[in-house]
Amino acid sequence: MSELIIYNTLGRKLEPFKSLVPQKVGMYVCGPTVYGPPHLGHVRGPIVFDVLRRYLSFKDYQVRFVRNITDVGHLVGDADEGEDKLQKQAKLEQLEPMEVAQSYTDQYNWAMDQLNVQRPSIEPKASGHIIEQIEMIQSIIDKGYAYEVNGSVYFDVSAYSKKHNYGELSGRNTEDLIAGAGNESRSLEGQEEKKSPNDFALWKQATPEHIMQWTSPWGKGYPGWHIECSAMSAKYLGESFDIHGGGMDLLFPHHECEIAQSISAHNNEPARYWVHHNMITINGQKMAKSLNNGIKVTELFEGQHPLLSRGFGPKTLRFFVLQAHYRGTLDFSEEALLASEKGMKRLESAIGLIKNLKTSDSATIKVDDIKSAIFDALNDDLNTPIVIAHLFELARRIQIVNDGKETISIEMRDDLDQLMHQVYYNILGMPKINDDSSQNNLNEVMNLVTDIRSSAKIEKNYELSDMIRDRLKAAGITLMDSKEGTTWKID
RNA sequence: GGUCGGAUGGCCGAGCGGCUAGGCAGAGGUCUGCAAAACCUUUUACACCGGUUCGAAUCCGGUUCCGACCUCCA
Numbered sequence: 001m002s003e004l005i006i007y008n009t010l011g012r013k014l015e016p017f018k019s020l021v022p023q024k025v026g027m028y029v030c031g032p033t034v035y036g037p038p039h040l041g042h043v044r045g046p047i048v049f050d051v052l053r054r055y056l057s058f059k060d061y062q063v064r065f066v067r068n069i070t071d072v073g074h075l076v077g078d079a080d081e082g083e084d085k086l087q088k089q090a091k092l093e094q095l096e097p098m099e100v101a102q103s104y105t106d107q108y109n110w111a112m113d114q115l116n117v118q119r120p121s122i123e124p125k126a127s128g129h130i131i132e133q134i135e136m137i138q139s140i141i142d143k144g145y146a147y148e149v150n151g152s153v154y155f156d157v158s159a160y161s162k163k164h165n166y167g168e169l170s171g172r173n174t175e176d177l178i179a180g181a182g183n184e185s186r187s188l189e190g191q192e193e194k195k196s197p198n199d200f201a202l203w204k205q206a207t208p209e210h211i212m213q214w215t216s217p218w219g220k221g222y223p224g225w226h227i228e229c230s231a232m233s234a235k236y237l238g239e240s241f242d243i244h245g246g247g248m249d250l251l252f253p254h255h256e257c258e259i260a261q262s263i264s265a266h267n268n269e270p271a272r273y274w275v276h277h278n279m280i281t282i283n284g285q286k287m288a289k290s291l292n293n294g295i296k297v298t299e300l301f302e303g304q305h306p307l308l309s310r311g312f313g314p315k316t317l318r319f320f321v322l323q324a325h326y327r328g329t330l331d332f333s334e335e336a337l338l339a340s341e342k343g344m345k346r347l348e349s350a351i352g353l354i355k356n357l358k359t360s361d362s363a364t365i366k367v368d369d370i371k372s373a374i375f376d377a378l379n380d381d382l383n384t385p386i387v388i389a390h391l392f393e394l395a396r397r398i399q400i401v402n403d404g405k406e407t408i409s410i411e412m413r414d415d416l417d418q419l420m421h422q423v424y425y426n427i428l429g430m431p432k433i434n435d436d437s438s439q440n441n442l443n444e445v446m447n448l449v450t451d452i453r454s455s456a457k458i459e460k461n462y463e464l465s466d467m468i469r470d471r472l473k474a475a476g477i478t479l480m481d482s483k484e485g486t487t488w489k490i491d
Numbered sequence: 492g493g494u495c496g497g498a499u500g501g502c503c504g505a506g507c508g509g510c511u512a513g514g515c516a517g518a519g520g521u522c523u524g525c526a527a528a529a530c531c532u533u534u535u536a537c538a539c540c541g542g543u544u545c546g547a548a549u550c551c552g553g554u555u556c557c558g559a560c561c562u563c564c565a
Contacts, residue, residue: 173494254564338515386506
């Protein structure tokens with residue numbers, strides 16, 4: 001098997017993957033800010049990095065996968081008074097901030113479980129690592145790359161730029177940034193405190209209304225945007241580790257700032273490989289809470305959305321995401337989802353045929369050519385759409401054998417079975433449970449039953465209609481009659 | 492205004508110098524009492540204008556559209 005080639009945003013080119021420590025990989029992925037329910041935009045990164053993680057594990061690497069939970073310190077983007085996001089929601093909902101964070105964390109993890117995304121090896125919370133963040137900020141101050149003003153601490157980009165390259169990841173330079181700063185894309189509190197508009201906050205002084213605040217050498221406050229990832233990745237993966245993943249929208253400023261912070265504090269490039277996935281778009285625009293065009297994961301599963309005529313299972317969603325390369329945008333629509341679902345079902349029905357395929361002494365079909373093609377595609381910057389295309393070719397061959405037009409040997413059939421399971425379930429991580437069709441089947445059956453019962457009622461055959469209702473009740477399903485028709489629910 | 496990335500058939504989406512991507516939809520067929528499902532076969536592309544080349548969706552230049560980001564929203 002040849003080696004994995006991965007696109008490194010740092011350097012903007014494809015590079016062979018080599019781990020720092022033989023057969024071990026440290027991987028950090030920026031996790032969610034838990035201030036809202038998970039939507040489609042949250043789903044792609046976890047799936048993509050889950051496949052990368054699974055593939056590295058498949059290649060016998062021992063992977064430590066760290067994904068944080070951001071539960072403090074971030075400000076609301078759209079015009080407001082700079083309240084902490086979590087605090088704002090908490091006021092709205094009359095709950096403790098941590099209660100809100102916990103609830104959304106649970107929802108997020110539930111969605112990840114549904115999508116068969118493996119839980120991280122470590123899932124650190126920003127709120128649980130304030131001390132580490134303070135220590136790192138102090139270290140940056142000590143090195144001369146940060147300064148304190150009125151209880152807040154800012155990173156000194158120009159001081160840093162004298163020795164290092166601020167912009168090495170995003171390809172920006174400080175002059176451009178200052179030129180662009182005049183566009184008034186946003187007005188931020190505390191701008192006038194900074195030496196330069198390029199400087200970013202490491203620690204913010206808290207106003208008395210802030211519920212979430214911690215004691216620091218600079219007074220009461222809360223950590224800035226970017227420091228948590230730097231502090232936590234260093235704590236659990238070391239000052240230098242293998243892979244840092246995230247969405248392309250995080251490239252600047254978040255990841256650029258992480259690099260600057262880590263180099264300042266540790267004198268080390270934090271990550272060897274920076275891997276960025278592209279966004280899911282809807283009508284050509286990225287899906288984000290701030291744009292208010294998000295489809296919640298639960299809305300997708302249940303079909304409760306104006307763009308959806310019915311629900312789609314997590315399995316379909318995962319397949320849909322993997323049918324596009326992670327670095328390209330993926331445009332969402334029900335039509336596209338429908339296409340993925342049908343293809344996926346066809347593929348799975350072929351997989352289901354393998355075990356019962358009739359075998360012969362000699363085989364007239366091949367498997368090895370596809371097998372190597374699949375791993376070539378995986379090694380080629382995780383080209384999952386190509387992998388899936390090859391899987392469809394395999395499905396076609398399975399059907400041909402099943403139709404008796406070609407033959408397969410026992411060994412080859414076992415090989416095929418193993419290959420399909422390795423690739424489809426273990427590496428692509430497709431959920432094994434048949435969530436989609438079982439739910440759809442139930443819907444169909446229930447529609448049939450309620451139709452029959454409606455006819456019975458029209459014919460005043462209440463004996464039959466009541467019998468149906470009673471039997472369903474006994475089976476745990478309640479029917480509810482109304483003027484509009486009959487609805488049902490599972491008790 | 493700056494930085495970066497896109498424009499592929501009805502839809503989603505690979506390819507990145509010559510070779511059918513793939514899926515869905517459409518068409519034809521096999522099967523079937525009729526359907527459905529399943530399976531087989533198959534039509535339709537490379538934003539525009541120049542250039543390089545024996546040969547370009549793929550390389551170069553220009554044009555037009557679209558998107559992301561631009562520091563205290565991951």
